[in-house]
Amino acid sequence: MSYASRKTWFSVIAIVVIVVGIVGAIIGYQRGFREYPQPDWVTATPEMRFKYGSIGAEHDAGVPYWIFYVLPRIFPEKLTQDGKVIPGGYAALGVPWEQGQELPVGFTKKTIGFPRVANNCAVCHTTSYRVSSEANPVLVVGGPAHTTNVEGFFRYLIDCAKDPRFNADILMAEINRVTELDLIDKLLYRFLIIPITKKRLLEREAQFAWIYRPDFPDWGRGRDDAMNLTKYFMIRAPMDDTFGPTDMPSLWNLKKYVWERGHRMNYAGDSHDAYSVIMDSALGLLGAAPASKEDFVGQVKWLHGYLSELPSPKYPFPIDPARADSGKLLFDANCAACHASELTGRPLPLADVGTDRGRLDSWNKGAAIKANQVVKEMGLERRGLVEEDLQGYIVPFLDGIWLKAPYLHNGSVPTLRDLLEPATARPTVFWRGYDLYDPIKVGFVSDTPEAQRIGTRLDTGSKGGGNQGHEFGSQLSAAEKEALVEYLKTL
Template identity: 40%
Template sequence: MAPTHQENSKSSRRWWVWLLLLLMAGGAIAVVGWYQLFREEPQRFDSVEAYYLYGSIGAEQEEGIPYWIWRVLPEVFPQHLPGEEGYASLGMLWEEDEATPAGFSKKTIGFPRIAINCAACHTASYRTSEDAERQIVPTGPHQTFDPQAYLTFLGNAANDPDFTAATLLPAIEAEIDLSWLDRLLYRFLIIPRTRDGLQEQAARFTWTDERPRWGPGRIDPFNPVKFHPDLLALDPAEDDTIGNSDIMPLWAMDEQQGFALHWDGLNDSLTEVVLSGAIGDGARPDSLPVDDLADLEAYLLTKRPPPYPFLDDLDAELAAEGEALFQQTCAGCHGLEGARIGTVIPQPEVGTDPHRLAMWTAEAAERYNAYAEEYPWDFNAFVKTDGYVAKPLTGIWLRAPYLHNGSVPTLEDLLQPAGQRPERFYRGYDVYHPERLGFIHDGESAERHGFLYDTTEPGNSNQGHDGAAFGTQLDDDDKAALIEYLKTL
């Protein structure tokens, strides 16, 4: 017997009710999924400097690590760290009452995530004695953080058989109460995906195994960008270059407007340097906080380094003699009115290690200039150069070790002929040596806290910046006067 019209209507209504319920359920699941995994909560800071130290540069979406997993990794995997102080054993600087070290941003995108920002490398520290309070200097060059050791720790932890929900969840729940839904997400999605992502990252950096270690206060800044499959996509199997470089200060950038930037002058636009730096740290074109980074750029223009901390002991008369020597010997390249300040000095002339120059190629510059062309801030100023930039010496006392690869521990050593400079020394210890204008780099404490730097390894040469034009032939009294003046810059 065929169904009646009334029965058909009831059946149709039931069908529509079920469809509506399914749509509502699907919508609810989608909303919950978006909230738990993708909602983005804005960060708020009291100052641009606080943003510099702890704000997002857009790296959390692609390169961020779930914060609570990151938080417990040193506790769960201490065997993969170089010391017993957790992340501090990697040289991170952690201010009291902060959720992250300086240079790490905590941001909620669905769930709390952590990623590095510019301050991870560009924040200096120093102590006037071993028991003195550590001073943290935003925009200075980091002496203690070892970014390669950090990457190695993350990779080793992710490849450990205990990187599982069964191991990590109890450690996380000892730190924070998770909801039942959060526990499910961490167990079946977030922890497995984090493990996979960190393993993929470790695999991307296997090319570093064939090159000298970076060590604290140094990084190979552009090979990671060249070899990243989503960025410049050059092949590390066809490229054995070494770009290991000392980390640069970012203060007083108003003094460098129009100058060639980076160690080798590969770009003269501070805007492009800031944006490309964020991309190098893990941001992508559609995640860059362009307006925030413009505020950061303005901050870098006017931020100044701290004064030399031992000025009370300065010999003013000797410093005046040193200023005259500076004008005669150094100002042409390093004085703010010097004819060559901010220009690229050809490598054969300055004589310093050439490996950094081989790392940056014309092809890399071309690919970077073509990157993200559809965006209004696209890159145009990347170039290939043949030397190193003559930099202003503002805050030079806090920029040790010296030369572009950090191969000379003190200014006293830099004024010696290259053959008399230390062949091996420890870097990464932030207790200052005021007489030598650099950090303590030998002895038991430096050995215990530092990294052994060997100038005979490729990319680590301490040669160059030598001869009459560079002050190494001055007599000892003149060198002492010049050093006394450099303390005042």
């Protein structure tokens, strides 16, 4: 072959290699990294955006959609609660699920190369309740997710990844039963997506080590161990023996918190303002620095604006006006000094309220300093966490108090009526996470056979679960307590 011919062939080969490389790069970008907007229905209303809109968690914390889809089909025995296998797929975790929706509330779907599932703020802040056993659930955005077993979801993903059946052969066989992927996606799932997902989930096991400790009780439905999550995920602190479970808080009407008036956020006043809390919570869902700082800050600002103006829900049952008026007088005499005064929204020393101190012990000044530094290094600005040791719990605002059950910061008292009893007379064991409402005691039904079947058991003698303290109003007569509860329904 002549020199000219060889040169021509080399040129052809080089062109072919370049073209193949370019095509491969385009395919790799399109199927692995290109970000597509969510469908228009997701952002059609602020409520839908809050429930299903992405905050960017799909980049680092997202689970590939088809893996997420088939896990309950392959590993149904790993969906457990109180040591029992619960049927029903992801619904077994107590997540609110609207009829006709592909995913539960708080679960987002977004295509970044391939469809991925992640979470947004609604997973912990959407309440479900029923007015009767025959009624459909009513969903209230911004309310505490008292039915959702967040710890169960964390464990489930890790437990599946640890199982030897989490491999390409078994997962692809199940995926092929429910959908027809094209050749490129089949290759990507088999050789990249499934192995990488398994690796990423197993990496989380070390950070979640404390939720597997036998000396720590389960959080149960509607609770999390928020500050330990921050310690072990954001600042990568070594595991200690603290355990501070808390109820999911409500997020409505956040404009009532005014930093300039000394108000603080979170149960123990460990954050300065609502904007900081929203940003830090969103970072917790992302599990890493945001892929786009500009987009992330935009999402935080939108959430802050939306939740600042979101009204508290109105009590859905009839209220006795005369009894409520009597209750207002009792509230003014027994409760207003804390819950309708300059003290509201500010920390009250633990000695004054006497409730379980586990949440206080799980956080400290040093952790706050480190967490603020991590966020600063991401190039994000907010007032942030309070860099001082904590002394007590925030005196809560009572708007929408009827839907914040169970009560106290750790959710250890099932109803408002129970909260007005001395600690020694309150239930010591009850079941959390059943959504049938009790308009008499004002809270959720927590001790019937159905509540026991669906809910998670809370023993108030367990670590972090004490129901002591806050005995204000316990000296009132039964009739006075009923009147006070009637007034609280109106708030």
